[in-house]
Amino acid sequence: MKRYIIGLFIIAILITGCSPSGNNSNSLNGDDKYRVVTTTTMIADLAKVIGGEYVEVQGLMGPGIDPHLYKASAGDVSLMQKSDMILYNGLHLEGKMGDVLEKLNDSGKLVVALSDGIHEEKLLTFEEGSNIYDPHIWFDIALWKQAAVHVTEGFKTLDEKHSDQYDANLKFYLDELDKLHEYINQRAAELPKEKRVLITAHDAFNYFGKAYGFEVKGLQGISTDSEAGTSDLRELANYIVDHKIKAIFIETSVPHKNIEALQEAVRAKGFEVKIGGELYSDSTGNPGTEAETYIGTLKGNIDTIVNALK
Numbered sequence: 001m002k003r004y005i006i007g008l009f010i011i012a013i014l015i016t017g018c019s020p021s022g023n024n025s026n027s028l029n030g031d032d033k034y035r036v037v038t039t040t041t042m043i044a045d046l047a048k049v050i051g052g053e054y055v056e057v058q059g060l061m062g063p064g065i066d067p068h069l070y071k072a073s074a075g076d077v078s079l080m081q082k083s084d085m086i087l088y089n090g091l092h093l094e095g096k097m098g099d100v101l102e103k104l105n106d107s108g109k110l111v112v113a114l115s116d117g118i119h120e121e122k123l124l125t126f127e128e129g130s131n132i133y134d135p136h137i138w139f140d141i142a143l144w145k146q147a148a149v150h151v152t153e154g155f156k157t158l159d160e161k162h163s164d165q166y167d168a169n170l171k172f173y174l175d176e177l178d179k180l181h182e183y184i185n186q187r188a189a190e191l192p193k194e195k196r197v198l199i200t201a202h203d204a205f206n207y208f209g210k211a212y213g214f215e216v217k218g219l220q221g222i223s224t225d226s227e228a229g230t231s232d233l234r235e236l237a238n239y240i241v242d243h244k245i246k247a248i249f250i251e252t253s254v255p256h257k258n259i260e261a262l263q264e265a266v267r268a269k270g271f272e273v274k275i276g277g278e279l280y281s282d283s284t285g286n287p288g289t290e291a292e293t294y295i296g297t298l299k300g301n302i303d304t305i306v307n308a309l310k
């Protein structure tokens, strides 16, 4: 009898010890999935793909939200505290969340920066000789593949038992990303070199430009947390007139007024540049649209760009 009770006790410990949330039993949904909190929508999408059936992903930032300016609410902090893992971009993309993420990391929480999985020599700096890295790593698919590998390592640390499944999900997804890369290359090839000039609201597309042969100019810098100066505007307007650029682009996560002001400044010089459409820069599209996923977002962008500049 005594042995039987001890046996039951051990089984109880094993069951509790195996529960994904460990000691933290205040599960959100009452099931046994790992709770993963992500910052941007691109990362939420990646976490869902790699985590698959074992994971409940909670994205803090919705579509159209600007991560440079996003501040974590009390509710966000509570979600992160209760989570099993936090995934974020890093390189100061989440410029206002640095302290919160650091504190959670210090408290022993599994906090993973996707940018830590990317070889440093592949990162672009803000300007020559600067040590401020451009955080918009998702726009070079080769880099996003490295980020996917790093996220997979995170899942395997969290849940070693299902490592094979996470590896299988990764393998499938890397193939999908290769196909996406091919699609973007094909579409970009429809534009002659001199037409591959991408002018947008802020400098989110430098990785994209480097990977797919576009010259990229943003009205604001690599963070939206800065003002576009009138000299920037004048310079860019002159450039558009001189090079007879057909279209410039607004972004879903940045107010449209700066690009509209640029269009106006070009018009004042007697040249007409159209607004070529809306690009997804720092977030994916709305749920229920094709751009809901990372892959859909990048496809949508290249289609908008090529169709407008052709």
Ligand SMILES: [Zn+2]
Pocket: 068, 136, 202, 203, 204, 222, 223, 224, 281, 282
């Ligand atoms: Zn940005």
